[in-house]
Amino acid sequence: MPSTEELLKRLGVNIDPETLRLALTHRSYAYEHGGIPTNERLEFLGDSVLGYAVTDHLYKNYPDLPEGDLAKRRSAVVSTRALAGIARSLGVGEFILLGQGEILTNGKDKSSILADTMESLIGATFLNHGIEVARQMVMRLILPLLHDVDVLGAGTDWKTAIQEIAAAKKLGNIEYRVTGSGPDHQRTYQAVLHIGGTAYGAGTGPSKKEAEQESAAVSWKMVRPHDESTEAK
Template identity: 70%
Template sequence: MSPHDELLKRLGVVIDAETLRLALTHRSFAYENGGIPTNERLEFLGDSILGFSVTDLLFREHPGLSEGELAKRRAAVVSTRALASIARRLGVGEYIYLGQGEKVTGGKNKSSILADTMEALIGATYISNDLETARRFVVSLIAPLLADAAVLGAGTDWKTHIQELAANRQLGQIHYAVVGEGPDHARVYTATLLIGGTPYGTGTGNSKKEAEQQSAANAWKVLGPQSQDARA
């Protein structure tokens, strides 16, 4: 079994070899190899198929949701963060063709590169098969995310929510204590949200901003309205 066969097994789709290689070719690799084609056109195509497929699924399965709530859920599961999490779960990063510069700076784990590659793979699935196959592929990828409340909150600005909540309840000053670990090309940040000196949530991410948002989201689970209701 070739490495690409293993990837296709993980994805659960059939993509012809040439189209698959193109879907995995990042522009940094193309630049270092004489300007060969990149996956950007497939990414453009896959982005449209992804948006349509998620919209169709949400519309059909959630007839009671408002337009605003549908839009919020769609934004969460087609976000860079969500797509990158799918790519990491499937181990897509190890198959991406990257230039040396991206390799040494941890490109195979960069959320933007992983998300773009997932969109390119969706486009490649359509090119090698048909729209229905690509739609089913998208549904198989995002269905688990739609059941994950934490992912559905990915499009929410938790830092703003926490700031407003802390002000309304007069809990004290907000501070994010952030530390980074690991080499520069694969650094992981951990943020702890303190309000009035008391820690309420911790989060991790590949950037300080991502770690802070995650810590705010976790703090919301402790401080948000739903936690007040549970204690009432």
């Protein structure tokens, strides 16, 4: 495992070693090591800081958007999918302390674990430096997503979004065809979305659900209404 100094460099903040270790301690690791503290309380804290920072930014920078649109944008960028994507881009998974069961099932790449750990790191930053430094870190990570039409267009539920578009365009029935590969302890799934018998987007993931979500996201970009493909900044 690389030094946590590299992780802090990627995050752009300093977190004291004890708090950082706590932020990276998944409950599966804690259980196997005598019930030591987990990162769940930091996750709870970081979730609130994240929500505040994004809400404050949206309110101040999008004065003409109604409440519903503000909520949709916030939901999109604080979702498990969005946070897991950020964590993967930073390589957070390689630093998470996991139990053997999670290690064997590729827990370091599970979206739920990655997203929860990102919230824990935000919480740890808040504890060490206060709200302003934590807010600045959140904005560095989140701002690119707020300008991503593909992220904002469908919110957080890609499968629902593609279903709605397919129904509106009368494209036909939706079917996810999923296959798996690799050993049982590190299995990868591939999903291809078929609409009306026609193959659309493909996705991969460590679980069938994540592979289907990825294929739905790719497919949404292919069939979305034309007026959702551009957005005034």
